[in-house]
Amino acid sequence: MDAADERRFREFVSARSPALMRLAFLLTGGDQYTAEDLVQTALAKAVVKWQRIDDPEAYVKQIMYRQQISWWRLAWRQRETTTASLPEGATADDTSGAELRLVLRHALARLTPRQRAVLVLRYAEDLPEETVARLLGCSVGTIRSTAHRALARLRVTAPELADFRLSASEVTS
The missing domain is CATH 1.10.10.10 (Winged helix-like DNA-binding domain superfamily/Winged helix DNA-binding domain)
Structure with missing residues (x-):
């Protein structure tokens, strides 16, 4: 990868990471750590073929979809997510x-x-x-x-x- 491609990849990652994280968060059912792993895996796979990618965002999203499906198929990736419950008596304000x-x-x-x-x-x-x-x-x-x-x-x-x-x-x- 030459310097121009590396700069282009870094710009893509800094510009699109928040949107990719939101998508990964939804795909993983709200598991923050698995979502981070999903984005990281997709970006690692994309960087290898970066010079040949025409539409980087579509390519990375497709990697994310396929990777998540692969993880679903592996039983050991199924984890239970524990979260705290909302406090009782919450009011309808800006929340x-x-x-x-x-x-x-x-x-x-x-x-x-x-x-x-x-x-x-x-x-x-x-x-x-x-x-x-x-x-x-x-x-x-x-x-x-x-x-x-x-x-x-x-x-x-x-x-x-x-x-x-x-x-x-x-x-x-």
Whole structure:
């Protein structure tokens, strides 16, 4: 790697690391350390082929998607994430955004890795079904049915999301 490519890589990493960390955080179900590992692994794989990459962000994101799927398939990578509970009696002030993120994080953690990946790619990354199917190596029908089942499962296992939406609409009206 020559000096110009190294400078280009360093600029990419400094500019895009926060966005890549947010994506990794969602893909890993909120596990900060695994998200950091995911970004680091993707960047390490990308630097090897840096001179031949046309669209660095798309390339790194695809590495992240595929690496996360590989980790899901390995049983020893499955870990339980422990978090503190919110204090009782919390009021609806400026913490509603943070509360929504916490509720969403816990709700996503209740899904299977494939369901979580489909929802993150479809709704957080706003990718079309065809792109999600290509990235995850399955058919568009599988993406649709997985998204449908994941949303149905969220409605059953995380009713607090519906409660949050109701209270948010009451605040805005």
